[in-house]
Amino acid sequence: MKSKERIQYLLSLGVSILIALAIGALLMLVSGHDPVQGYRSLIEGAGFIGPRKAQAIGNTLYKSAQLIITGLATAVASSAGVFNVGGEGQMYLGALGSCYLATLLVGVSPWIAMPLCFLAAVLCGSVYAFIPAVMKVKLNINEVISTIMLNSVAIFFCAYMAKGPLKTTERGITAGTQRISSVFQFDRIIFSNSDVLSERLRMKSNLTTSVIWIALITLLIWYLMSHTTLGYRMNLSGQNSRFARFIGIRADWLGIVGMLISGAMCGALGMFENFALHSRFNPEFSNEIYFDGMLVAMIMRYRPLGIILMSFFFGALKTGAVSMQQDIPSELILIVQSVVIFLMAAQEGIVARLRVKHARKHPSIAKEVG
């Protein structure tokens, strides 16, 4: 029964993605782009073909890692019944907190400083997630609205700090904290193009050693969600909080725990982004990174393994779309993603309607079941 459900689900997912990509092609056509060329340059940009293959693959992998962290962050809170739309704000605060701490720890051994910065990021993120979590669990305040509001608050606040009290003294930088000591920064993992050995063509990708941290976090969260008693209890709380309470699980507490973990993950990602790619806190570091991952989680119904796998697919799409550059805006992928969500959401309703109709036409089949 369950495996049948799963096959049906995967099948409709595949069809939905194809339809969504077709809609994307249509959009390109309407807006005056050649869809074949568009998707070709997308595949190239994702690193599957073309001369910049190595760098593009690095970028794709890093984007996938981002999606995995944000997707799992959405999923871990959702599994406990709280829908965290506030990852963006939590990420900003985590980034600001860790970057600021890094500027204070100049000269300290990275073996001590890095864990401290990580701790700061995690703390900032989870404290900021704690506010809407408590409001949801104790006062039943809709978390979608409160986290959206808190996103704006955090982003403006961080921008204010980066332009005001914590602004760097370096010249030529309008917004940002002091530069982080280079020993704290994550090293880029450089891909060399095997055909061309000349140093000039060795290109850097966004992939840095932070992926090791991300991989560890991913492993931990996947294990937590699917193989621990805590994950099991969070799941039951999210599915039916009344039942969870009845069976002796503290559902409201677990909702808060889910949000704390989610916020911590977002905070950590904020640190990785800035430590790796911006070498300081840059208030414009995120172009709604969190929402990309949130969509992946929604598409995969908050299942950890599914999110991890699907993140690679959408990571490739997203990276490919960004490198399509000016001709075709990368928003195309957001459109494709949300269309997949619409189709998947409708799919269930359509199947249910068909089932009713089918039962009307073929009473005998259902009779055996009933």
Place this chain on the structure above:
Amino acid sequence: MSEPIVSFHHVSMQFPDVLANDDISLDIYPGEVFALIGENGAGKSTLMNILFGMNKPTDGSVVVKGEEIRSFSTREAIARGIGMVHQHFMLVPSFTVAQNIVLGCEPRVNGFAYSFSAARKTVLDLVSEYGLQVDPDAQVEDLGVGLQQRVEILKTLHRGADILILDEPTAVLTPQETDELFAVIRRIVREKNMTVIIITHKLYEVMAISDRVGVMRQGRLVGACRTSEVNEHLLASMMVGKEVLLEPFSREKPADAAPAVTVSDLFVRDDRGLMSVNGISFTLRYGEILGVAGVEGNGQRELVEALTGLRKPVRGEITVNEQRATRASPGRIRSFGLSHVPEDRMTTGVSRDATITENLVAGKEGRKPFSFLGLHLRKGKMKQYARSVFDLFDIRAAGVNTRVGTLSGGNMQKVVVAREFSFDTPVLIISQPTRGVDVGAMDFIHRQMMNKRGEGCAILLVSADLDELFRLSDRMVTIYEGRLTGEFDPAVTPREEVGRSMMGLTGEDRTRFEKTAAADTRDT
């Protein structure tokens, strides 16, 4: 006899998982009170929903007043003079009585705005015409169920109904209210020449009010005849399809064991803030089954929820296994050695989105052998355990990975019972264990309970089913309006006496009820 006013011809209704009506043919005549009886899930309500246009039958036809119904919609049904009072009232709680009565056909001024004065006048006219007293400006959510039902009846009468369907109208009524309702039914049948179809599963009501009776079982119409030609015993056997339902258990009187649960002077409020448990005290001992009998809605739900920690009592003391359980959390009370089969399995007893395995292990996930150090979940052990329970309890499903939400009521209840009984706690609180469960599953669950009793467990059994209580209880108490109104030894007490007590009636009242009922039956 005159032409039938309603005829069903070979009507079948197929839902995705169940055949609710199977080839039903039935005639109902004008000016009669027709009772449709059967157990839960026998298909009574489905058949009446078809007549009222809420469902389109998958097969067969329905003829009303000589005309075959082609398009099934409530609008159509109302236009044909059919009105239905549903078991769950179709009233908008935040609206006034008048707003509800005229809903859908509101009087207007200037063709646009609602006319409050005209609506009030309509209601007052109805009130004087039928003698059913209601306040048109009262808000429905502030009214008691009896009054709400009255509003429902007025609502259908306002729409000009001459065929009135009442779905389990007495399930939520006190005996006095039932009395009043029956008087109203007799009056409208006599004075307005209405046809009334009443769905019920209470046999004495059938005898008291109806002219003819139809019995349904498992989607089929087993028979229809004049009420005067049958008796309660015959109807009962038609309903369940067996002469004797279940054999009784042989048992020994429990020894005077130590108290397992003591409750003293307990007061609990319901969801609406009304005091629904009004000073209850009792003691439950090891090795006995204490039955709590009562019409639903007399405080049983709140009592059980207070005992199990799901609801905070206002006043009073509860001890479980000599530990103070007043105001403790459900998890804490469970740790005192109590498990609980809740009355509402759909929303409280299971997580419908979880698999059978996950539901069976819930609450035990931190224990051996399901976890390592209380942290790592051993999924293999969970599955292995679930498979053994699955076979032991004879749960009918594709496998242990099936989602519980797709199971039938009886199988879902088996999952709940299997989980709760395997906690191996000395105290069990069991609420409506066999509601909506087929006979086989019922017998199985009863046997499990007797086994637990044999092991020396203390069991509190709350049920609306007197047969169940008489079969299982060592001792019975009755609950009425939040108070315990009597204690009985089921072995020696006639069930009429228990019935009287759970109605809050003295012996004389009950006799009066039966006498007037009998007189009225002859009358019509």
Place this chain on the structure above:
Amino acid sequence: MAGDMFHLVFTPGTFLNMFNSATVVILAGLGCLLTDQAGMMNIGLDGIMVSGAFTAAIVSWLSGSWIVGLLCAVCVGMLFGLFYGLMVIRWKSDEFIIGVAFNIFAVALTTFLLRSIDGQKGSFHPATGFVDRIPALHLGVIGDTPINISIMVPLAIVLVILCQILMYRTPFGFWLHASGEHADALRSVGRSPDMMKYLGSLGCGLFCGLSGAYLSLGYLSTFQENMTDAKGFVAVACVIFGRSNPVLVFLAALLFGFIDAAATRLQDYLNPTLTATFPYIGTVLMMLVIALARVIRKKKAAS
């Protein structure tokens, strides 16, 4: 200092800005409350608004007429409303997921189209022609502040009154409410609750389309990417705060407008990036207050 601030904040200009800013929220809030009354709260308001704003700006530029722009925005809004209705009513999708996906979809789509149309990032600045704005009423001068008010502001107030009458004085309003509170009650009297829900959803699209058009043709004079700044969510919060009563929602929106206007005023004293957080903090506090009040009321009722 405190006295200075007081005088700075409580000026005619602030109140003017309060109305200008609140109107966006009022219109969206009216839309949201129609869906909430019908029992399916739409939190995808931002998405509809941003689509409306985009349509209004582009069409107004193409046709040179704000009226055509506004009407097209309303049509696009209703199209979204119909789509929401189909997803939630017919296919029984989760309304929150659809709402969230709506927002992302609409922002992405409008950004995509904007960048495709004139290859620009950020906002719409046509090389030729101009975006025809919704006209404003000149109400004279107080002190040295000219009082100009977009005609959408009085229109919004009229719409609030109309909605209030519709909801509490007409059968239509009763049916809409009944379809949300007890759909079967409505069905059992032969009226289709689904039809009411569709109408509520369409109404939501209509109002959000209006709100969007006001945003790009009245409040500002061009379209910007993601220009609603979560004002749709503020409207949702106002609907919760005002318990879906149009007049109360209106007052809640005014409160938001006031905070927004006051924050703008305070920019001389405080950093504008910092004051930009005030409306959002205000909204969160608003939700907190209503929730605390509910808890206290419950406690009182219980004792």
